[in-house]
Amino acid sequence: MSRPRTEAEYLARLVPPSVAGLNRRSLLAGAAGAGALLGTGLLAGCGDSDSDSGAGSKVVSVGSNQSDPKPKDVTAKVMDGFKTSSGITVNINTVDHNTFQENINNYLQGKPDDVFTWFAGYRMRFFAGKGLAGDASDVWSKLSGYSDAFKKASTGDDGKQYFVPASYYPWAVFYRKSVWQQHGYQVPKTLDDLNTLGTQMKKDGLIPIAFGDKDGWPAMGTFDILNLRINGYQFHIDLMAGKEAWTSDKVKKVFDTWAGLLPLHQPDALGRTWQEAAQSLQQKKSGMYLLGLFVGQQFNNDEQDDLDFFTFPEVDSTIGAKALDAPIDGYMMARKPKSEANAKKLLEYLGSKDAANITVKNDPSTLVANTSADTSGYTALQKKAAELVGSATEIAQFLDRDTRPDFASTVMIPAIQQFIKDPKDISGLLTSIENQKKSIFTS
C-alpha cells in the first residue's frame, strides 16, 4: 500500500475507518452490526437455560447420536411420551452419529448429558469399567420383557447393569425373492450348499455375493459370522477380548474358509462402499449380500417386499447356525447426572414397552428390544428378523463393538483389507495381528 504523499492524503487517512471508504465502510458496519447482534444474541443463546440443578427439577438432558432424520424424529416422539407420562421435560442434544462416536471419550470425561445413547457389548463395558457410566441396576429390577441375552449384553464386568437396550438389527444374507424365484434357487443350509449355489449363480451371469469394504467395517461382518460358525460364540468373544491367540489354527481356518469363498464375492471390494454393493443387489446384478438389516435403505419403497434373508449357513454341524451378529443400541446414564432420580426415571421409561410401542409405530427399519412391545405393526421382514434373533442362542455385537475400539480400527480394518487384497499370506497376516494385539491389549 502506498505511503501518504501529501498532507491532505495523510489527514484523510486519519479519519476513523468507520467513516472512510465505501466498501470498507459497509464491511465494517456489517461487522459492527454482527458484533452488536452477538452482544444480545450470545447472551440470549446462552442464558436460555436456567439450569436449576436441584433434586426437585423437572428437566433431564439426553445426548443423542440419532442424527438421521427418521431416528431423530422417533427419538423426539419417545421423549415426548416420557414428558406426558412423567411431567419431566427432556432436552435432547443431538450430535451427528459419527462425531458423537469419535468424541465419546471427551464427551464422557467432560460434562455429559444425564442420559446418552450408546452401544451394548464391549463398548459399554469399557466405559463402565472406567467408571464413566452410572449404575442402572435398580432400573433393571423394574424392567420387564427382556430376554437373558439382552440382559447379559447390558451387564458390565462387575455384574451390574449399565445399559438399557432400545433397538437392534441382525446381520444376515439378503437376497431378492424375484431373482431367486426366476432362477429357482434354494436357501443354502451348509457351506457346501452355498458354494454350489454360488457356482450356479456365476453360470447364470450373476455376481454370487455382493461385497464392498471401502469403509473398512462391512467385511468385519463376514469375519464375525465365519468365526461364529466355525469356532462358536465363546471362542469369538474370547478372541475379541484378546484372550485367544490370533495365530491359532482355529483362526487360520476362518481365513482359509473365507479365502475359499472369495472367488464368489464381488471383486475389487476395496474400492466399493457398502451402498454400491447393495445397489448391485438392488439392480439384480448380484445374487445375495451379507449385511445388516439397514441394507433395505438402498431399496425403493416398492421393492421392500421383494427383500428377504436367511442366516449364514452352517459350517460345522457340531456348532450349528444359531449364533449371529445383532448389534444392540440403547441408553446409558452419566456417572454424575444432574438429577439421578430423573435420569433413572427416564431410563426406566426408555426400557418400557410404551417407549418401544412408539418406536414400532414410527420407524419400520428397527427392531425394538423389549419383547412385550406390540409388534403387530412390523413388516414381514421385521417379523422374520425378530424371530431370527429371538431364536438365536447367542448374540454377538459386531467386531468393532465387541473389542477395543483402537484394536478394531487400527489393526483389524487394515488387516482385513490386506487379506481381501491378497488372500494368500494368511499366516503372515495373523502373526502381524497377534503382535499388534499384544501391544494394544497390554497397554
Next chain:
Amino acid sequence: MSTATLTGEAPADTPAARRRPLRPARVVLHLFLGTVAVGWLFPILWAVLTSLRSYEYTASNGYVSLGGWTFDNYLTAWRTAEFGKHFLNSLYITVPAVLLTLFLASCVAFVIARFSWKLNIALLGLFTAANLLPQQALLIPLFRMFTQIPLPAWMSDSELLYDSYWGLILVNVAFQCGFCVFVLSNYMKALPHELYEAAMVDGASVWRQYWQVTMPLCRPALAALATLEVTWIYNEFFWATVLMRTGDKFPVTSSLNNLRGEFFTDNNLVSAGSVLVAIPTLVIFFLLQKQFVRGLTLGASKG
C-alpha cells in the same frame, strides 16, 4: 483456453516463427498453466455438478453421466443440517474472534515495532514460534483446562469454558494472534518515524499514537488480515468438534457432518452442503480479493 488460442494462431504465424524462438516453451507453459488451473477448479466444479443431481440418478447411472438435474439437494441440506442456526453460530464465533485477534495483535505489534527494549526480538520470536506449534498437540491439556474453568450461567449454559462460544473464541484468538503480530509488526516498523516524533511534539499519548496515528495507517494491513482471519476462523473445524458437546451450538463447518447418515451417506447431498458452507468464504474472497492477495505477500517485504 489459452492453449486453444495458441494453436489457433499457429498457422498464421509460421513466417514469423524465426523471430520467436521461445514458442515451444510458451506452448508448454500455457499447457502447464491450463492443466494446473483445471486441476484446481475440477474438484470444486465437480462438487457443484454433483450437488445439482439427484441421488437416484447418479446411483443408477454412475457419476460419469449427465442428467437427473434437481435443486432439492440444497433444500434438503439446508433443512436437515439446520444450516440457518449453524451459520449464526459461526457468526458468533468468527466476528468477535477476528476483531479481538486484530486488536490484541495490533497492540503487541505496536509495542514491538515502536518501543525498543531488551525483549523485543524475544517477544516477536515467541509469537512467531507459536505459529509453528501443532494445535492438535495441545488438545488434551486445553480440554482439561476448559473443563475446569467455570463460567457464570448467564455466559454459557454449560457453566464451563468447555462447550461455550467463549472458549472457542479464546482458542481461535490465541492461535491466530501469532501470525497477525508477525505481519503487523513488520508493517508498523516500516511506518516513518517522523510521524511519531511529530505526534509526540503535539503531545499525543502512547494510546493516541497507537489508536489515531498507527491504526489508520495500518488499515490496508488490517483489512488484508481480517479477510484471511475470517476465512481461517470460519473454516476452523477441529476445535469446534472437540471443545463443544452440544450439537445445536456447533458452527456450520462441524454441522456439515449432520449430512452423513449412520450407515448411509448421500454424496450429492454432502456436496450441496459443502457448496453452501463454502459460499461465505467465496463471497468474502471476491469482495475483498485485493486485500486477500496482498495479505499473502504482506510479510514478504517491508512496507
